[in-house]
Amino acid sequence: MPIREIKSRAEYKQIINSKAKVAVDFGAPAWSSICRYMYAKFKKYSEEYPGITFLHVDTDDHPDFATSEGVTAIPTFYFFHNGQKIDYYVGPNEYAVKRNLDKLDAC
Numbered sequence: 001m002p003i004r005e006i007k008s009r010a011e012y013k014q015i016i017n018s019k020a021k022v023a024v025d026f027g028a029p030a031w032s033s034i035c036r037y038m039y040a041k042f043k044k045y046s047e048e049y050p051g052i053t054f055l056h057v058d059t060d061d062h063p064d065f066a067t068s069e070g071v072t073a074i075p076t077f078y079f080f081h082n083g084q085k086i087d088y089y090v091g092p093n094e095y096a097v098k099r100n101l102d103k104l105d106a107c
Contacts (some may be wrong), residue, residue: 027075
């Protein structure tokens with residue numbers, strides 16, 4: 001399943017509240033090599049976990065939105081189950097993100 005690029009806070013809220021399992025990547029892949037690397041991993045994972053909806057929020061395009069969601073560093077990953085954030089990870093560790101996806105997938 002492809003990663004959905006989020007364009008508004010309303011779209012983001014609607015998706016995390018309507019899908020059972022959602023993973024979100026907040027990052028700036030246009031200029032951050034770390035975010036670009038993790039976005040590529042996130043894209044690969046989106047193909048491995050068909051039961052999870054994958055979202056991306058570009059923090060350059062939506063800085064106020066990212067800040068209001070508690071994002072203080074990039075990349076940041078949030079994991080939601082039935083509209084509730086069950087975990088998060090900040091940083092470029094692909095294995096930590098995969099562990100969280102495994103946990104979300106098992107819900």
